[in-house]
């Protein structure tokens with residue numbers, strides 16, 4: 001998953017920020033095995049934060065390694081603005097690419113001061129210039145007061161900021177970040193993520209951030225590219241992927257869902273929760289109806305679907321319900337606001353929120369289970 005060695009874009013001070021990084025028809029396989037990436041075409045626009053999202057093994061890190069020049073693709077091309085940096089006839093080494101890297105383990109050198117850690121990537125500059133640039137980078141992340149301290153005195157979040165300063169110090173055109181917050185505990189993660197985003201905005205760097213966490217991608221990304229099994233499934237804003245997922249896999253990645261199989265008849269699909277419009281699907285087509293767990297209104301007196309409460313779990317703002325529904329062979333799961341149902345109530349009514357229902361052509365077992 002991670003690239004253990006952090007390499008910095010050396011000697012690139014002065015390169016202007018915010019370049020376009022584009023991948024054209026990238027395919028890749030490791031010597032040992034199956035294809036890792038299949039015909040991936042993707043572009044990070046100047047100054048944007050693009051999140052690469054996908055389950056474990058979907059090829060996110062490999063795509064970053066290809067951009068960084070640590071790995072070579074089997075076919076396809078990588079461009080930085082108009083310049084080809086990797087292709088059939090070109091391969092720029094990592095230090096010539098003007099690309100910075102930040103990885104999940106920060107990879108700070110414990111025996112170097114914070115300042116020297118940040119200076120590490122500035123070998124093309126004179127000692128004095130390197131010192132100045134490193135201090136500017138440390139100021140940008142608010143840690144100039146620790147310049148002469150050693151990494152062990154810093155918290156995990158602060159160490160992550162030093163790693164960010166080190167990657168930004170050479171002023172790379174593009175910053176690549178591989179699961180940069182996964183080493184942090186969950187309370188720290190939110191604040192470090194927000195700070196990192198603010199620093200990225202301020203520096204106007206183009207950033208590609210790898211994560212397997214959909215919420216993290218939604219919080220950080222101007223756009224999100226979702227990978228599955230080495231293929232690009234969908235690229236768009238968080239809203240686009242959430243409201244208009246390309247398939248069941250995308251829908252299931254962005255929210256928990258109940259699934260019902262059915263067939264299209266007269267433009268709609270019958271489920272135990274009612275009939276739902278089949279969108280553009282053909283008459284007679286096999287369909288899967290996905291209903292988000294948040295897509296239920298509950299009432300003790302009235303509604304369109306009767307349900308029996310099988311279990312309830314208090315989660316603070318919401319409660320998690322498992323419900324038995326006539327005609328459903330599995331329990332339906334729902335998340336509803338606490339306080340809507342009295343304690344101990346067994347028989348209730350549901351209304352389904354239409355915007356939380358998505359209808360897709362049914363996928364084969366293998367295809368849809370890959371998301372698990």
Ligand SMILES: Nc1ncnc2c1ncn2[C@@H]1O[C@H](COP(=O)(O)OP(=O)(O)OP(=O)(O)O)[C@@H](O)[C@H]1O
Pocket residue numbers: 001002030031032033036054055056057058059060061062063212
């Ligand atoms: N050095 C390697 N040699 C052989 N196979 C590898 C190597 N690195 C990764 N793979 C395989 O390539 C596939 C893609 O791996 P990659 O690390 O790019 O996925 P990922 O989406 O970043 O996953 P994760 O979220 O777990 O880091 C996986 O099946 C993985 O086992």
